[in-house]
Amino acid sequence: MKKNQKGFTLIELLIVVAIIGIIAAIAIPSLLRARVSANEAGTIGDIRSIISAQAAFQSAANGWYAPLTCLNLPSGCIVGYPATAPTFADSTMAGQAAPPPKSGYNRVFVPGALAAPLPTTLVNVVDGFCYGATPTTQNQTGVRGFGGDASGRVCQNVTGAAECTTPSLAAACTVIQ
Numbered sequence: 001m002k003k004n005q006k007g008f009t010l011i012e013l014l015i016v017v018a019i020i021g022i023i024a025a026i027a028i029p030s031l032l033r034a035r036v037s038a039n040e041a042g043t044i045g046d047i048r049s050i051i052s053a054q055a056a057f058q059s060a061a062n063g064w065y066a067p068l069t070c071l072n073l074p075s076g077c078i079v080g081y082p083a084t085a086p087t088f089a090d091s092t093m094a095g096q097a098a099p100p101p102k103s104g105y106n107r108v109f110v111p112g113a114l115a116a117p118l119p120t121t122l123v124n125v126v127d128g129f130c131y132g133a134t135p136t137t138q139n140q141t142g143v144r145g146f147g148g149d150a151s152g153r154v155c156q157n158v159t160g161a162a163e164c165t166t167p168s169l170a171a172a173c174t175v176i177q
Helices: 010-060
Strands: 105-111 129-135 145-149 154-157
Touching: 010 105, 010 129, 010 145, 010 154
Parallel strands: none
Antiparallel strands: 105 129, 129 145, 145 154
């Protein structure tokens, strides 16, 4: 009697597992780099959005800038601004005084000095701002730190350090083109 055996040998299975391991070793670092790049691109986009929102608020507020929450609720900072009018930024970026982490980056908003003397049509407006981001986990969620201020510049720090420690970026910051 002859048995008809079908299936794979142990050697064939080990070869397949080894090939899958080699493919994973090549693909995983590329996927991690892609995630870091996506996080950094999203963060740069958010900083540019905040700069644009601040520029729009500035034109509506006679040259003054807004605390972060006023970009989402301008009626609380501009007296007579209709509550149903459009906002300057959405609540995911400007809904809280201390921005939550987003896209693998911790966010910070550094306001300038309060306006003095305060115009009667404005409440809690400031004379400048800096919006920055640092990686939540250095070299995993991001590599570079970023910041943007009232000058419209978006700067990077290749060590991942914070760019926004004052209401304005350093004059010698590395500007992203």
